[in-house]
Amino acid sequence: MAPSTQFELSQPPTDAISSLVFSPDSSHRLLVSSWDKHVYLYQLADDQASLLNKYEHRAPVLDVCFGATNNEAYTAGMDRQVKKIDLTSGEQTVLSKHSEPVRCVVYSPAHNLLVSASWDNTLHVHKLSEPGSEPLVIPLPGKPHALSSSPTKLVVAMTARLVHIYDLPTLASATSPPAPWQTRESSLKFLTRAVACMPNDAGYATSSIEGRVAVEWFEDTPESQARKYAFKCHRQAAPEEEGGGDIVYPVNALTFHPVYGTFASGGGDGTVALWDAEAKRRMRQYQKFPEAVASLGFSGDGKYLAIGVCPGFETGMEDYTGQGRTRVFVRELGETEAKGKGAK
């Protein structure tokens, strides 16, 4: 097995990371959005990464994703704007404006749709094939906190443990806000933190602020629904002198491996674990990172895992800052490092 190596980006964002994402092709381009009001573009090559460019925004950037090419990105801004960025020229175009900060953006290559989710309790569905057209606005019953898409589904996780699943082909053809394909209640008791769809369109995983991950399937049959499960993770035993018990960390990041269908979770405890969703097993847990894991991303070919690390926001923090403690690691995965054993 090829040895796996890990290296750190030399020019990380200067404040907390909100999201990081690899280009879906195998060009090993990495976008990182930060609370320092910038989006960073890195290019990986031979155990190191160079900063190609950074794109300034008016306010902290809460999410970023690649568009149709590895030269095109979309960002979700605290300044309520959804923007398209031409990564070569740096040109920024405002796609739409929400009335509250935009939390997430997701691009669906199959349907050429860009969906943004904002704390104004709406989704904006942008048909990129019709530039300049008004986005389709879908009202939501709660504030969205996480958004993820599979080839045909879009999963929106909101406050009050609400989960809506939309059918992307329906969204692509809709002219008025369609009803969700499914509405569900989260399997987790606490606030949803992250959601990630399986690349094979079978289901999704969600995580909560209470050190737990749930895996569910889209198929709405009793058999499929009986397969869903949840488990605890990203916890630490508290020292005895503090009364023992567990310190429970939020699970901030989830991402599926594009090839093997296994997934990684990153928590406030600074650890990253690889899970085999089929076999219900943990495959690996990596050494603790110096700060909480904020975001995770596999490269399009599954050879790299990027890990965004910055202090986690904890209850009671008044003067939070990620300054000087924000770092990005890239782990080169061994041949079979992320490969599951499959269900027994």
Place this chain on the structure above:
Amino acid sequence: MGKKKRGHPDVEELLARPWCYYCERDFEDLKLLISHQKAKHFKCERCGKRLNTAGAHPFPASYHLTTIANAISIGLSVHMNQVHKENLTSVENALANRQGLDIEIFGMEGVPEDIIQQHNQRIIQNFYTAQAERQAATGNPPRGLSGGQGPTKKIKIETPEEIKKRLAEHRAKVAAQKEAIANGTPLPVAAPANGPSPSQVASPFPPPQPGFPYPAGAPAYPPVAYPPGAAPGAFGSLPARPPSGGPIPSALPQRPSYPYPGGVAPPGFPGVSPVDESAANAGRGPGGDDIDQLIRMAEAGIKPAKNGDEQAAPTTEKKKKGMRMVYDDTDVSPEEKMALLPRYRWVEEAAAA
């Protein structure tokens, strides 16, 4: 001289190594042997489960007490029978005449007396063959024996060129030594601590290795003779035989601390307690090659990196009272709170102004 001690263990060390009845491989210690057997010979080819033994025979009276006490388990044959409804006919990866299921082996337990003797014979013979070859190749006397008393030594035939070269080297060395002695500086040579004796300097043999002191005048080592049948090495310190077959109570899936909405069945919470140790083993199931690798590493003294899976700390079994959430607002996300901090706040009007 920082030369490593030569890797030629003496015959006792070799005889003391535990070895596998099925394939005659020997191992550094009993644990490695047992894990080898589980991986190579007692692994179920249907489901990858690793059993402890091949069959399910009653344990012979000769078995070590602790072995029997820990042996409340079933063998591969019974497992195949019960789980897969198949009959096990032979032990996998075994030598042709050792595939039978009639003998119950666990580690070194259960190996028939005559097989042990055969094995020891083979080891002793191999040892002396190898030693003789080494001597023939190096010209060194056997360890613990003075030059002439060793087993028949092949005469090394050197070409005139080689002899000349060796002579030149030897002369250079002697000259260097003389010079060093004349200068009063100690020589950084491979000489034994007691200093080079004239006989050694003039010796036609190359200087002896440290750790193999030149044995001139050393008492002749008594020829190694083993009482037949006495299994060398102490196997009294058997590692506890791991239980298997049934779920282990302590590794049961943990009860959720509250009823799950939506009837989510809690799986084995990995990282806290695997569903069931034996199933976990099956799932992880290092292929035979992996375990071989591990064994080889262990033999070489390399500690394999601990797999996170294996250190399932049973911490959360403790009382729930101390559970503390690092972030516990169930309505407002951390990002929303951060967005309110002056550091990150966005004011639409200010931007417009």
